[in-house]
Amino acid sequence: MSGRTVSSAILVLVLGSFFATLCDVFIKMAGPDVAVFQLTFFRVVFMCSILCPIAMVKYQRMDKNTALIGMKLHFIRGNLWVLAGVLLTISLASLPLATANAVFYTAPIFIMLLGAFFYKERLSIHAISASLLGFLGILIILRPTEITSGMISAVLFAVVLAANSLLIKKIPQEQSMLYGLCITQLFALPSAGALAWWEGAAFDPDLLIFAALSSVCSISYSLACLVGYRYIASSQVTSAEYSGLIFAFLIGWWWFGETPDFGVFIGSLFVILPLLHLSHRDIRRLRKEQSMSNARANLSAG
Template sequence: MSGKTVNSAIFLLVIGNALALVSDIFIKLLHPDTPVFQFAFLRSLMTLVLLLPFCRVLAGQSFFQGARVHFIRAHIHLAGMVCMVIALTHLPLATANALFYAAPILVLLLSAIFFAERLTPLSLMAVFSGFAGILVILRPVEFNWAAWAALVSALALALGALLVRKLPKQQTTGHKLLLNYLLLLPTAGVLAWWEGAAWQPELLFNAFGSAVFILGYNVTVLLAYRQVDASQVTSAEYTGLIWAVLIGWIAFAERPDIWFLVGSLMIVIPLVLIGIQQGRRNRQRIHRPTTS
């Protein structure tokens, strides 16, 4: 695999994470008292509408194959989306994103618990260092309900990533995304009705903007990981935290303190090292001479 291909994939991930941050900004611009269920319903509806033109060619008889897992995963996604809105509207942009990066750490931990995957010493270090980094960023005196919401959102991301393994292999990414939003939309609508908030048409702009850019992120990630092994470029995903710091500083006058910087490094560095280690193992496996 050429270095040019790897560089192309890294570039796509850097751009993709910038697009994800723009999606976060559309949420960050919401008022803290915004009806979260109404927003979640509108964003889900907008995303579903945007997906429909790209999902015309789907297997008719197997459209709802794996519906049970899709249903569970969709509602975990809905819970994570609601918690993400709460976190982004009440925490600094960079702090919320740093907590979202607990997701890869939780994936490591949950993979060991539910799939009996062996944790290497480096993986164990990533788990302990990551959770310690979260405590460093927040400090116990600042561990409020919005911080808990960010961690629940990270947990939802981790569970969603693990449940992908249980989905039908032949279903395309577009198919999976379409089913995800199709299955969660009724529940989101019921929750928005139960919330009882007055209709706020101005939320349509934020919901549409957030939906467009998060879909852009999903597309760039799909294109990047089609070109190369994930382990070779996954560290580029963490450039999202750099974007969060820069945009939070420029657009929202949020200056990161030393606690944030130290805690973020404690979360990200072990995960980057795991990606580098896995990339080396893959290259050694490819170049290892075979015996006849």
């Protein structure tokens, strides 16, 4: 699975989505009364333990000035990661797996909105329509007769995930993704440790297992994204990541005995179908531009 063709990139991203869902599963298995900050701290520790040996190899082969650039950005992303980890754990502790994941998949909508606000990216009528339908989808999925911490956390997680994704654009291109991910996690350690200490929960050895497994799955997902988006335009393959929602429905039903109601299915369609439409528009635009470029090249050659 090289990721050099559209089909192989899609396969890699589907596999990555499966690992992302497994990450959520292991966090949810920690139970509704989990020590949230302790679990988040253990996840950061395991992420650092796995990534640091790889980062050291990258560091040895890297120009030392290159290795030190973008530290402020990594610091911000590290602390955003801690916030996202806390929100993820709270939402999974109280919401069904499929419901939580359906809300998480609104992150691309927030990416569009935050991109328009911070980067002055222009929003088309199609993007605005996708955003409105996505928010309607959230209301259908959650049907908030009462506002719970799980609902708020799921939506805020999607927002923080979108913000962190937008910051990826500013990561120095000279640094590898795994090196940057390691530095980000190292910056996350102090705040995660401080929150765990402030929480004051008794040490739970079971959390070590859930933290280790979820960390491995999280890194596997990051590697899948690195391979899947490296050679192929994102608009051509990004829809493959929505397979994670199917995994969430199936695993939630099989593992946790959760049966999503009809509203979750309908709300998910309101979220995903407009985003698939935008992706399809991008693919057609790229093909049209490529066709015009080839036509100009043929005319020049003639």
